[in-house]
Amino acid sequence: MNNQLIIFDTTLRDGEQSPGAAMTQDEKVRIALALQRLKVDVIEAGFAVASPGDFAAVQAVAREVTESTVCSLARANAGDIHRAAEALQPARRKRIHTFIATSPIHMEKKLRMQPEQVLEAAIGAVKLARQFTDDVEFSAEDAVRSDLDFLCRVFEAVIKAGATTINVPDTVGYSIPALWGERMRQLIERVPNADRVIWSTHCHNDLGMAVANSLAAVMSGARQVECTINGLGERAGNASLEEVVMAVKTRQDVFQLQTAIDTTQIVACSRLVSAITGYPVQPNKAIVGANAFSHESGIHQDGVLKHRETYEIMRAEDVGWAANKLTLGKLSGRNAFRARLEELGYKFKSEGELAEAFARFKDLADKKHEIFDEDLQMLVTQTEAARSEERLQLQWLEVTSKTGTRPLAKVALSVDGEIHEVEARGDGPVDAVFAAIESRVSSGAKLLLYSVNNITSGTDAQGEVTVRLAKDGRIVNGLGADTDIVIASAKAYVNAVNRLDVPIDRAHPQRAAYEATP
Numbered sequence: 001m002n003n004q005l006i007i008f009d010t011t012l013r014d015g016e017q018s019p020g021a022a023m024t025q026d027e028k029v030r031i032a033l034a035l036q037r038l039k040v041d042v043i044e045a046g047f048a049v050a051s052p053g054d055f056a057a058v059q060a061v062a063r064e065v066t067e068s069t070v071c072s073l074a075r076a077n078a079g080d081i082h083r084a085a086e087a088l089q090p091a092r093r094k095r096i097h098t099f100i101a102t103s104p105i106h107m108e109k110k111l112r113m114q115p116e117q118v119l120e121a122a123i124g125a126v127k128l129a130r131q132f133t134d135d136v137e138f139s140a141e142d143a144v145r146s147d148l149d150f151l152c153r154v155f156e157a158v159i160k161a162g163a164t165t166i167n168v169p170d171t172v173g174y175s176i177p178a179l180w181g182e183r184m185r186q187l188i189e190r191v192p193n194a195d196r197v198i199w200s201t202h203c204h205n206d207l208g209m210a211v212a213n214s215l216a217a218v219m220s221g222a223r224q225v226e227c228t229i230n231g232l233g234e235r236a237g238n239a240s241l242e243e244v245v246m247a248v249k250t251r252q253d254v255f256q257l258q259t260a261i262d263t264t265q266i267v268a269c270s271r272l273v274s275a276i277t278g279y280p281v282q283p284n285k286a287i288v289g290a291n292a293f294s295h296e297s298g299i300h301q302d303g304v305l306k307h308r309e310t311y312e313i314m315r316a317e318d319v320g321w322a323a324n325k326l327t328l329g330k331l332s333g334r335n336a337f338r339a340r341l342e343e344l345g346y347k348f349k350s351e352g353e354l355a356e357a358f359a360r361f362k363d364l365a366d367k368k369h370e371i372f373d374e375d376l377q378m379l380v381t382q383t384e385a386a387r388s389e390e391r392l393q394l395q396w397l398e399v400t401s402k403t404g405t406r407p408l409a410k411v412a413l414s415v416d417g418e419i420h421e422v423e424a425r426g427d428g429p430v431d432a433v434f435a436a437i438e439s440r441v442s443s444g445a446k447l448l449l450y451s452v453n454n455i456t457s458g459t460d461a462q463g464e465v466t467v468r469l470a471k472d473g474r475i476v477n478g479l480g481a482d483t484d485i486v487i488a489s490a491k492a493y494v495n496a497v498n499r500l501d502v503p504i505d506r507a508h509p510q511r512a513a514y515e516a517t518p
């Protein structure tokens with residue numbers, strides 16, 4: 001049996017379905033290039049038919065990525081497949097990923113289709129997709145709750161129609177490892193011509209078992225895992241790429257499989273996805289959490305000092321923690337700045353953009369003497385946000401905070417180019433700043449989340465603040481970074497309000513109304 005495990009990353013599609021994680025085209029391209037440096041085999045760039053913006057983003061990723069295969073999702077209908085094929089046209093290697101639900105509950109309540117109609121739609125979709133590319137993946141949505149005999153019939157038929165990868169999703173995160181492994185085993189055993197295709201698994205994390213279920217499927221013969229950076233994704237997320245990859249690498253004795261992943265890129269990629277989506281990484285998250293390799297207890301520290309393997313099963317530098325090194329400082333010049341960002345996969349579109357980012361870098365270097373890769377990534381994210389002609393911008397702020405009094409915030413905002421000074425008191429300095437901003441913008445949004453993370457270590461580190469706002473059913477994440485966390489909070493709030501202002505009209509792949517293949 002083939003000993004190569006294909007890593008299919010869906011951060012830009014399923015990951016983007018996390019509340020407030022919608023990304024701009026430029027952001028998607030930056031993440032796609034980081035995924036390419038990580039050497040993922042397949043990048044699912046989006047759902048091309050969802051909106052003109054999604055189409056353009058898939059197309060841009062298809063244009064920029066040269067090594068990994070670029071994939072677009074498409075429901076099993078002609079319109080979706082044509083749109084996916086069109087968006088993927090510039091790709092060097094392209095895949096169309098078409099899907100339809102096969103469980104009784106989805107077919108009856110959501111699709112309102114008979115099983116035979118679903119079967120026909122699946123066959124038609126795969127045949128049509130094969131007219132555009134030889135690389136066609138078929139997914140049976142909600143395979144976990146589908147009848148095994150029906151699933152076997154559908155898979156047999158789509159293999160005959162030309163599918164090259166068969167994906168078995170646990171769409172609702174319902175399975176447990178023993179059962180998921182058994183399901184994969186039975187499918188591979190029972191479906192005729194199973195050996196002609198790659199079997200794949202796509203697990204959600206509702207019961208916290210996405211990675212365990214994926215690995216169980218691998219042990220039963222799956223040779224592709226669909227996963228996301230930091231485990232981002234619908235509801236509780238998808239299987240986390242870094243956990244799957246490191247499990248397979250660390251337990252070679254069990255899996256005897258290889259991936260193409262350059263694991264030293266994992267931490268950088270995780271940071272970038274977190275900075276762009278506004279989803280912080282919990283400190284105790286495996287592999288990429290700030291504490292993943294730190295030892296607190298004296299006994300552990302003593303053991304590690306005497307012999308590292310006493311308590312460490314992986315080396316921090318193998319996943320890129322050692323790359324968290326000082327890169328630039330106050331005296332670094334513009335060329336060094338540009339060169340380091342190019343190494344990190346970021347290309348300036350113009351000299352003007354470089355000049356703007358370099359000015360921000362100098363400001364930061366005045367406040368913080370050591371500048372790390374994470375600082376540079378955040379700086380670029382902020383420069384891009386500032387250039388996207390946001391209506392609302394923070395000019396300056398001043399906060400007075402004294403024991404025994406309610407803090408007072410004075411904030412100057414530019415709204416459509418006009419400066420407004422506002423002030424408000426609050427329960428703390430951040431509360432006062434938010435109240436001052438609200439007194440001018442009256443967004444009426446509900447604050448769902450406020451979180452602060454250190455981008456790097458040390459008391460002069462930049463604080464990275466995430467603010468999640470909800471209004472009229474829309475959820476957005478705003479991000480701000482600064483060595484002063486009150487200023488970082490104001491930036492994050494302003495960023496979130498700006499995002500609320502940009503309406504996104506897009507279809508959701510698994511909720512949008514279904515039109516059958518004509």
Ligand code: KIV
Pocket residue numbers: 014099139140141142167169170171172202204509
């Ligand atoms: O969870 C799921 O079933 C999906 C499919 C579209 C593969 O995301």
Ligand code: ZN
Pocket residue numbers: 014169171202204234
């Ligand atoms: Zn999914």
